Amino acid sequence: MDDLKIAIGSDHAGYEYKEKIIDYLNARNIPYTDVGTHTKESCDYPEIARSVCERVISGQANRGILVCGTGIGMSIAANKVRGIRAALCGDTYSARASRAHNNANVLCLGERVIGEHLALDIVDVWLQTGFDGSRHKRRVDMIE
Ligand code: RB5
Numbered sequence: 001m002d003d004l005k006i007a008i009g010s011d012h013a014g015y016e017y018k019e020k021i022i023d024y025l026n027a028r029n030i031p032y033t034d035v036g037t038h039t040k041e042s043c044d045y046p047e048i049a050r051s052v053c054e055r056v057i058s059g060q061a062n063r064g065i066l067v068c069g070t071g072i073g074m075s076i077a078a079n080k081v082r083g084i085r086a087a088l089c090g091d092t093y094s095a096r097a098s099r100a101h102n103n104a105n106v107l108c109l110g111e112r113v114i115g116e117h118l119a120l121d122i123v124d125v126w127l128q129t130g131f132d133g134s135r136h137k138r139r140v141d142m143i144e
Contacts, residue, residue, distance in 0.1 A: 014067025
């Protein structure tokens, strides 16, 4: 996890998991930028998604993590940004495959859908898994 630079964000519905994930990143000395939100007051997830994705596309970060209530709004918004491959994951198998097969550069999670410990396991697997390349690269290139 040496060269990781994370951009992380949530709306109000994902705020608590964002803070837990930040605790996880701090414990492992993984650098990150927290684009907000910083309170539980209602806010609009598309703005947060754009902010994280812009950092990934510009190279300020190399991976993004987005949390909302379901993860769905964040993933829809993130995947509108050219070059973003956002994966909404609710299990560790998908998290691993999203990196190994799809080279996902943004992870989306739903705080109202999965438990906190599963969410942190998903983050752990997702950050540790590399892209397998070969035939998967050809397919990702087709998307790009
Ligand atoms: C907020 O109520 C909720 O709609 C949002 O967090 C997200 O789940 C949208 O997809």
